[in-house]
Amino acid sequence: MMKCMHLLVFVLTPLLLCPPGIGGGQVLVFPVDGSHWINMKVLVEELHARGHNITVIVPSDSWYINKNSSYYNSIQIEGASFWTQIKMSFELIVKCSEMHYHVSNMIHEMFQDSRLMQSLQASEYDLVLTDPATGGGVLLAHRLGLPLVLNVRWTLQGEGHFAIAPSPLSYVPFPGSELTDNMSFIERVQNVLIYFLGKAQLAIASYHYTSICQQYFGSDADLLTLTQGADIWLMRNDFVFEFPRPTMPNVVYMGGFQCKPPKPLPTDLEEFVQSSGEHGVIIMSLGTIFGELPHEITEEIAAAFAQLPQKVIWRHRGKRPASLGNNTLLVKWMPQNDLLGHPKTRAFVAHGGTNGIQEAIYHGVPIVGLPLVFDQPDNLSRMKAKGVAKIVDIATMDRNTFLQAVQEVLHDPSYRIKMQHLSRLHRDQPMKPLDRAMFWIEFVMRHKGAAHLRTESYKMPWYAYHSVDVIVVLFAFVSLVVLCTTAIVKYMCYKIRRRIKKKHKENRWRKSQIYKNYY
Amino acid sequence: MMKCMHLLVFVLTPLLLCPPGIGGGQVLVFPVDGSHWINMKVLVEELHARGHNITVIVPSDSWYINKNSSYYNSIQIEGASFWTQIKMSFELIVKCSEMHYHVSNMIHEMFQDSRLMQSLQASEYDLVLTDPATGGGVLLAHRLGLPLVLNVRWTLQGEGHFAIAPSPLSYVPFPGSELTDNMSFIERVQNVLIYFLGKAQLAIASYHYTSICQQYFGSDADLLTLTQGADIWLMRNDFVFEFPRPTMPNVVYMGGFQCKPPKPLPTDLEEFVQSSGEHGVIIMSLGTIFGELPHEITEEIAAAFAQLPQKVIWRHRGKRPASLGNNTLLVKWMPQNDLLGHPKTRAFVAHGGTNGIQEAIYHGVPIVGLPLVFDQPDNLSRMKAKGVAKIVDIATMDRNTFLQAVQEVLHDPSYRIKMQHLSRLHRDQPMKPLDRAMFWIEFVMRHKGAAHLRTESYKMPWYAYHSVDVIVVLFAFVSLVVLCTTAIVKYMCYKIRRRIKKKHKENRWRKSQIYKNYY
Incomplete structure (x- = not known):
């Protein structure tokens, strides 16, 4: 398998006829094949129309992605697309894990290819645009030290929001549950169970990227953390489609960005x-x-x-x-x-x-x-x-x-x-979803990222993020105070009781003395 | 105190010179006096410029809010503004509680005044625009059954986000803590303690509205829930100012909406x-x-x-x-x-x-x-x-x-x-903050609210919202399974051991018989 993965890289640079525009940015696109490319192509076409130069990384056996295009350069890498083999198959979910294995191998080969990496570095891209349904683009952006824009609905960690936004399981249905934001008790139990099941499933998919993450980004690096470091999440839905739920400041909703008024039919x-x-x-x-x-x-x-x-x-x-x-x-x-x-x-x-x-x-x-x-x-x-x-x-x-x-x-x-x-x-939106997406891609170009919109809380360990350590310490402290207070009160009660007893005894003794003297 | 609270209501309707515009909406504004009015005025002026008709509820002893304006009608109510008495005072925080007492009294008097309420109903307002630093506007909107738009930075429940968005205390500093989004362990302990302290303080302020909430909106109604029912939160900050944190789809950031290019100086x-x-x-x-x-x-x-x-x-x-x-x-x-x-x-x-x-x-x-x-x-x-x-x-x-x-x-x-x-x-924003605010106010006019952007999860009891009931049931179930399994295993071990013992005994008995016969 690894043998056929050697990379035949040839950079196609057709004469790009850029319309005069506000553009001039350098965008590196790492797409996902299949229906995901249909979405990405809308963004690539619009970026081209705005005068940006786009380079797309294309697997040689790609099913949907054209190697030759008048509006983007392409960097071709061989034998990486797994979609050709799995299209039309009903066993997609099982095969997905294999796809991630292939993508992580491909990325590993890319990183090893110093000539390719040097040429990518030399191209001075402004950002990497990718679909995080596979981990390839995310890893590449971090390796090149470039700002990262996601065209996203799914990550390996499930529906995009679940990777960055707090998602209370009481009213946010977990992907695949087919539940709504209004759940009965039984449905909420179901949602929690599906969450744990889903988490386990997704951990398996992420596992393929572990060794490459650790090799290039440090021993505690993983794909989730690298994905969470993205600057902007161009989310392919909105709240006309989705149930209302918590979100983050760097999520830009562009649901329906591909929709257009109808043209006349043939x-x-x-x-x-x-x-x-x-x-x-x-x-x-x-x-x-x-x-x-x-x-x-x-x-x-x-x-x-x-x-x-x-x-x-x-x-x-x-x-x-x-x-x-x-x-x-x-x-x-x-x-x-x-x-x-x-x-x-x-x-x-x-x-x-x-x-x-x-x-x-x-x-x-x-x-x-x-x-x-x-x-x-x-x-x-x-x-x-x-x-x-x-x-x-x-x-x-x-x-x-x-x-x-x-x-x-x-x-x-x-x-x-x-x-x-x-x-x-x-x-009825203040601006068209596609224009909004373009604005934020160009924003990342202008400002070399969007760090001010991204929380770094994902870098915290889970127990700190959820304040478990604080709760434990506060609980221990309260317990200690309660214990000490109880002990002191008990001791004082004992002392008082003893004194009362002693007094009683004394009184009795005195009384007896008095009686003795009296009688 | 209650005596001077009787309402002298006279509706001033100056000739409003509306510029021809997209407007024509009817907006009822319930402002908060003081510096809060400075913000609200920016919105009111812009709404007027867009051709909407605005009615402002003005306390007769208002400090900042003008009774006579060329761009809004006013409904004057007497003796309600407490700001006149507390301005310049350093005991503002203590006095705030008294202010809420006054506002809740004022609202009670308003609700009792059937002529006023009928005239407000008859005016067919499209929405209520209010600053929820006091509860007045929120209660009025619910009483009139109108969509509610908040011009907000603070609610009685603290900084606006804390009333609706999940706010993990591990990286979201509680208002008043002066902490950042990057806290040490000690600071996180501090943040949690301040949270509990703050919650208690704010419960006292909310308390003044309890009886009026229960009287008009049902026995389990409270001000927090009514505030959470708002359609749009026009938040007077953004993430250039604020640390990145979770937010909700119906929060519209308009920080700096009052800012303008400089005019020449005198x-x-x-x-x-x-x-x-x-x-x-x-x-x-x-x-x-x-x-x-x-x-x-x-x-x-x-x-x-x-x-x-x-x-x-x-x-x-x-x-x-x-x-x-x-x-x-x-x-x-x-x-x-x-x-x-x-x-x-x-x-x-x-x-x-x-x-x-x-x-x-x-x-x-x-x-x-x-x-x-x-x-x-x-x-x-x-x-x-x-x-x-x-x-x-x-x-x-x-x-x-x-x-x-x-x-x-x-x-x-x-x-x-x-x-x-x-x-x-x-x-560097896709549209000016003030234009964004106007868009969403007019959106609420056009669609009679923005229910699709608002989660109804606030209506859940706290234990359901936090999935406490689910966790308890799952934990009980797991415990039961573990207990039963342990009991069964123990019983089986006991049985096996007994059988082994019995066999041993038998064997020994047989052996002894054999030996007996043998010797």
Whole structure:
């Protein structure tokens, strides 16, 4: 494994046509492949449009990331992307741990390659922009001593906030729990148990980075601490999507930063949409990774769609289902944003990826959710709690339950009303999420970081952070005072009692003497 | 006391000349008198400029708040402002409790006045804007069922964040502690002790509102919970001023919202400033409440100033000190913002009120601090930790220690360099703090609140919020499992041992039989 990891580095420097802008910054981007790159690309394109020079580190077998681009340089490293092998696999979670093993090996090889490291140092980058779903970019930024900006929703330590913001488990549902911010006692117990389980799982993933952390950043360094040292967290959600929870000053919410007003549809698609008449259209897409569902399920979905008066546009890459109705159009790809923004769109059948949900919120289209893996069940449980989504369990669904769910979302007006309310809230921001993200990236360039927004409390040992040592000392002190006081009081009581007894004795003796003399 | 509290209400409605704007909202303002009104006025003026109609509730004996204004209506209520009596007093903290007693009485009288309450209901306000340093505005908003926007730095529960955001005492210094975010063990013990002390003090202040809360908002209502229900917290600081700490999504930072570029000085003042030559000027002001210091202290300060080559402009309202030098100009009032923004200004001698510090940060002028009461020691300890202020203890100072402090700030370039760095950070924001405040006030108007940004976790009982019940149950369960397992294991051990013994016995018996037969 290690053998094929040697690095063939060649720096591609196409002629970059930078528009005149406020830019001129040097940004080093360490992306994560797959759907994560879709997000990162939005930032990279906008940074380019603002006149910054961008260098992207691209694994040679990358699935999504282009080696040749007119708007970024690339540094190619070989054999590092694991996504090619795991795409379409339902065993993603298990495979993730292997991915981290690969990334940590890749980084180790990079750090050993002194020519590469010297050329990176010489390039005088202003910052590293990375997605901390793997540890690579974080380690690279620390190794190069550069400010660090995260484009984040997940870290190895779970949902981004859990790595830096206090997250009381009484009202902050742990990732994967599918709970809301309003939990019963049993649910709160569940949340605490899932927290411990999750922590253990995540520790396993982080473990792959331990040796490289200790080798380069000191014996007590670990990936969590290095991640917590990031300057700015560009968080890919907001509080229209997420439940309200504590946050930190260096978290910048840019949820929906990729959303745009719809462009006109291609003529044939527009004709199909218009043919739906008053009934409107339903669109269905299960995102970039999951193009194909098991055949039995596709048949059930197709059969359900066939019973609807609506037209359906279904992004489907597998075999054509036999039960497909005339009202359903299968497409390999669709202009999802333009379709969601079309006035005839009535509902969105989705797997619940963050991007799709943000676009649905932006355009105010209610959701029928078919959650598969990762954050999808959590995302959809949030939408369900806000009354804008109906969730269908893919494991137990059939044409009837699916049809019922779609019809409920179509005919119960509360779904659409609530989603349009969320849309209004989301759009009503002092500045566009993408502009806000750009501002803070450029802020880090201008000021060489954003240390004033970042607490250093993560450097404290856990018992100090949680004041356990203080509580123990105060408790010991109070106990000591109570013990001493009790002892003193007891001793005094004893003394007093003895004196009383003695006096009694004396009195009795005197009395007896008096009596003696008297009688 | 209660007798003089009857309310003479007359609503003044001057002809409001609203500029054409995006506005048209109806804002009910319940201010706090004194320096708090200076802040609130900035918001009220800007709201007026944006075309909103503002109604201000003004106590008849108000010290700062004008009854007649061209940009707001006023509802006058008699005998409620206590500030007139306590201004200039060093016993402010003690008197504060009395102030809360008065405010709660005033609010009670207001609620009883059905004509006033009906007229307030009829006015269909969009929101209540208030400073929660007293509880009046919060109670009024809940009584009228209106969305609530706080212009806040302090609540009765201490520094604003402590009422809503998790505040780990290991790195969040409790108000009044004068600690930083980097504490030794002893300091952390101190912080925890001050926390408990502070909580007790604040409970006393809140106590005055208990009966009115229970009467109007249910038997378990209290002021803290009602305050926590606010939609937006416009916080009068930011993280250039404050140490980084956890915050909440509905906290909007508007620190320095009153700061403006300097206007030219009046001719005579400009001449005086220019006469300082290369040495520049020092300006001194102890804010709006404290115009006069004890005579001995003024003499020492004057004598110290007299030894400097700089010119000094001193806002001073008492007797002219005998030791005053020719280089010092006493003024009753000064254009503080314009002077701080003047290129010849070298240092700012200040008491450490939030407004003055924000202006010093905005203009990049280092501080010599003479903290007196309230948040002033805390504010200055923050500036000291950031290396932009030298603090002088007013209780022990003399001309020498004061002179030394001023000279250190003048001649050690790090003070100015660091303060100008803070100034650059403060000015580098995606939008101006005042515009941000306006956006969120208008957001609340547009959406009838901002419930999606506000956690409702404050409604949980404390043991549920802190998951104490969950921990107890889990601990009990684990204990039970351990006990049962131990009991079972013990019982089995006992059984096994007995069986072994029995076998031994049998064996021995058999052996003995065998031996018997054998011999």
